[in-house]
Amino acid sequence: MIETTLDSLLIGTPKPFREDGEMSAIAKTPVTEAIALGLFGFEGNQVADPLHHGGRDKAVHLYPIEHYPFWKGKYPDVDVLNRPGAFGENLSCTGMTEDRLCLGDVFRLGEALIECSHARQPCWKLNYRFGHPDVLKTVIKTRKSGSYFRVLEPGKVRAGDRMIQQDRPFPEWSLERLFGIIIGGKHQGQGTELRALSEMPVLAETWRKRATQLADT
Numbered sequence: 001m002i003e004t005t006l007d008s009l010l011i012g013t014p015k016p017f018r019e020d021g022e023m024s025a026i027a028k029t030p031v032t033e034a035i036a037l038g039l040f041g042f043e044g045n046q047v048a049d050p051l052h053h054g055g056r057d058k059a060v061h062l063y064p065i066e067h068y069p070f071w072k073g074k075y076p077d078v079d080v081l082n083r084p085g086a087f088g089e090n091l092s093c094t095g096m097t098e099d100r101l102c103l104g105d106v107f108r109l110g111e112a113l114i115e116c117s118h119a120r121q122p123c124w125k126l127n128y129r130f131g132h133p134d135v136l137k138t139v140i141k142t143r144k145s146g147s148y149f150r151v152l153e154p155g156k157v158r159a160g161d162r163m164i165q166q167d168r169p170f171p172e173w174s175l176e177r178l179f180g181i182i183i184g185g186k187h188q189g190q191g192t193e194l195r196a197l198s199e200m201p202v203l204a205e206t207w208r209k210r211a212t213q214l215a216d217t
Helices: 065-074 124-130 135-142 175-182 191-198 205-215
Strands: 003-005 008-011 029-031 035-038 060-064 091-093 106-109 112-119 147-153 155-157 162-167
Touching: 060 065, 112 155, 112 175, 124 135, 175 191, 175 205, 191 205
Parallel strands: 060 091
Antiparallel strands: 003 162, 008 029, 008 091, 035 155, 060 147, 106 112, 106 162, 112 147
8 A cells, every 4th residue: 555745735827938938837836735626636726738738637747756866867957856846746745656656546635535547648848848858758768757646536635645545446557557558659469458448437538549549550
């Protein structure tokens, strides 16, 4: 059973991201007070691109603290790596790396109940935010992706709350394995597994569709 403490809770709103007017809410600020967590995320937290971010399957984003030394070693010039929130995460804590966390894991977090829906698929914004062209590729290669959760029971959450595992229905599907098959190019010869994933309601809808596509290749 995984049990950890929420070290930081972060929220953000859309702000100018590039000179061309592109907006992003990837930059988030730690908050110390209790924040209401609803079905679509934390009160006061917003997304700039609702087509690719937010929604039930991406209500909460977590990134493990354990990965930060790797990234700081690779990009020592990137200031945002000196504090939580570099990857746009809402939750910053230890013990939730992709090799330990599984699809469908359910956690009590403060008053809320959350369920792991999939790993994070990196996008170009990480390259731009860090000022390096290979961040996205490195995430895919290392599978240091972070994770997304949907909210099963709304409630208030604050930094310092315990995050306690309640259920693990799919122990065979670590996020590390899931990411490798769906995003990391490890889908060849995995038709049976991909078809099973495509029919699992606990998996985020976008990844179920991708599993279907990959199963047919």
